[in-house]
Amino acid sequence: MQSDTLPRSRSGRDPADLVEAGNLIRTGADAFDGTDTTVSASSGPERVPVAVIGAGQAGLSVSYHLKQHRIEHVVLDAAERIGDVWRNRWDSLKLFTPAKFDGLDGYPFPAHRDTFPTKDQMADYLEAYAAKFRLPVRVATPVVRLSRSGAGYRIETTQGTIEAGSVVVAAAGYQAPRIPDFATGLDDEIVQLHSRAYRNPSQIPDGPVLLVGAGNSGAEIAMDLAKTHEVWLAGRPVGHIPFDIAGFMGRKLLVRVVVRGMFHHLLTMRTPPGRKFRAKMQNRGMPLIRTRPGQLERAGVKRIGRITGLQGGLPVAEDGKRIDCRTVVWCTGYHPGFDWIDLPVLGSGGHPRHRFGKATDIDGVYFMGLHFQYAVSSTMVSGVGRDARRIAGWIAADQRVRSSASG
Numbered sequence: 001m002q003s004d005t006l007p008r009s010r011s012g013r014d015p016a017d018l019v020e021a022g023n024l025i026r027t028g029a030d031a032f033d034g035t036d037t038t039v040s041a042s043s044g045p046e047r048v049p050v051a052v053i054g055a056g057q058a059g060l061s062v063s064y065h066l067k068q069h070r071i072e073h074v075v076l077d078a079a080e081r082i083g084d085v086w087r088n089r090w091d092s093l094k095l096f097t098p099a100k101f102d103g104l105d106g107y108p109f110p111a112h113r114d115t116f117p118t119k120d121q122m123a124d125y126l127e128a129y130a131a132k133f134r135l136p137v138r139v140a141t142p143v144v145r146l147s148r149s150g151a152g153y154r155i156e157t158t159q160g161t162i163e164a165g166s167v168v169v170a171a172a173g174y175q176a177p178r179i180p181d182f183a184t185g186l187d188d189e190i191v192q193l194h195s196r197a198y199r200n201p202s203q204i205p206d207g208p209v210l211l212v213g214a215g216n217s218g219a220e221i222a223m224d225l226a227k228t229h230e231v232w233l234a235g236r237p238v239g240h241i242p243f244d245i246a247g248f249m250g251r252k253l254l255v256r257v258v259v260r261g262m263f264h265h266l267l268t269m270r271t272p273p274g275r276k277f278r279a280k281m282q283n284r285g286m287p288l289i290r291t292r293p294g295q296l297e298r299a300g301v302k303r304i305g306r307i308t309g310l311q312g313g314l315p316v317a318e319d320g321k322r323i324d325c326r327t328v329v330w331c332t333g334y335h336p337g338f339d340w341i342d343l344p345v346l347g348s349g350g351h352p353r354h355r356f357g358k359a360t361d362i363d364g365v366y367f368m369g370l371h372f373q374y375a376v377s378s379t380m381v382s383g384v385g386r387d388a389r390r391i392a393g394w395i396a397a398d399q400r401v402r403s404s405a406s407g
């Protein structure tokens, strides 16, 4: 049965209390008996069979599945609190997937199945998920270097060094904001920020705003700002889902067709339409999911083509038009941000070389939450569990091989 509130842990403590900076909740053979196995992290190098880097939905999903295999591991996250990636997104953000598609394996999202959770509810859900399954998360533990160490891997964090036999990088393929080089030449009077730093309209000075990038973030921020500002949205149309996801038919039926049917089952690396869609996405990005072009037009958002450079400190579009704006919000996406990985696993543009998340050039390194890791749904809440199950299965198989080889 679903309820509107997040659960308390079996011990009666608030779930958030179980996951603390520098603390480890142990897994392994005794991990399912319900006793609180919190122990302090020891100083100096420490050995674990598996380290997962990142405790967003991708890292927590892998951790859940490693636990199903009773594999001892730790999950390391840079943030102060599980869910902070969602908490730090803009204030009005609601998920575009209804609650029935926002639960991770083993724990449905606790809200009415056809409602759209807020970003803070999603953040709290992730925190509760980690507590419910006693996942061994260490927050406030950024990994600053991942390198080879003998037959395993050395993970240097600001809290000490860990050695692991296998590593899962679940840090998302988009940590470093991407801003065009010409941004440095913008007139000093123009305020500029990346979409990652956008919170709400009160943060933006009066006057016209130019949003560069017309993907989902650009379109949603345009709708948010159009109530208070004159808004320009620059970029080529990326296409859109041709129905209202929040309408009756959308919520009841059509979202299922898109999220489960297309994004999860049809558009995968194993199908020709999936591989074709992936190539298209690399050039154009995802189609608009919640926002439709008509809505932008009715809200008064002015559309313009790609911004190609500057003239006299002002942004110029591909048709030569200069936009006299007071603020620029770069909705231009992210670089992978894997420069802390000191292993031969990255290819062009710093993207991992992998097959379905398993590094192709080196054993024992896995990735989670990459764009189109296996399917469109690989970066979505509803799709991440399938990839996590596969990777935990591979790690379990590796471990069986290692333990039979060692006698």
Ligand SMILES: Cc1cc2nc3c(=O)[nH]c(=O)nc-3n(C[C@H](O)[C@H](O)[C@H](O)COP(=O)(O)OP(=O)(O)OC[C@H]3O[C@@H](n4cnc5c(N)ncnc54)[C@H](O)[C@@H]3O)c2cc1C
Residues within 6 Å of the ligand: 053, 054, 055, 056, 057, 058, 059, 076, 077, 078, 079, 083, 084, 085, 086, 089, 093, 094, 095, 096, 097, 141, 142, 143, 144, 170, 171, 172, 173, 175, 217, 340, 368, 369, 370, 379, 380, 381, 382
């Ligand atoms: C605006 C927006 C709205 C979205 N809405 C939806 C939606 O409605 N439905 C849906 O299914 N999907 C949605 N998504 C897609 C996806 O669900 C989210 O992006 C989700 O946050 C991805 O989870 P993740 O675990 O892969 O990565 P993240 O949530 O980014 O988590 C990665 C974690 O890794 C940690 N980390 C990174 N580097 C290090 C390091 N060096 N050391 C230690 N820790 C590190 C970070 O602190 C972070 O906690 C949305 C995405 C965006 C951007």
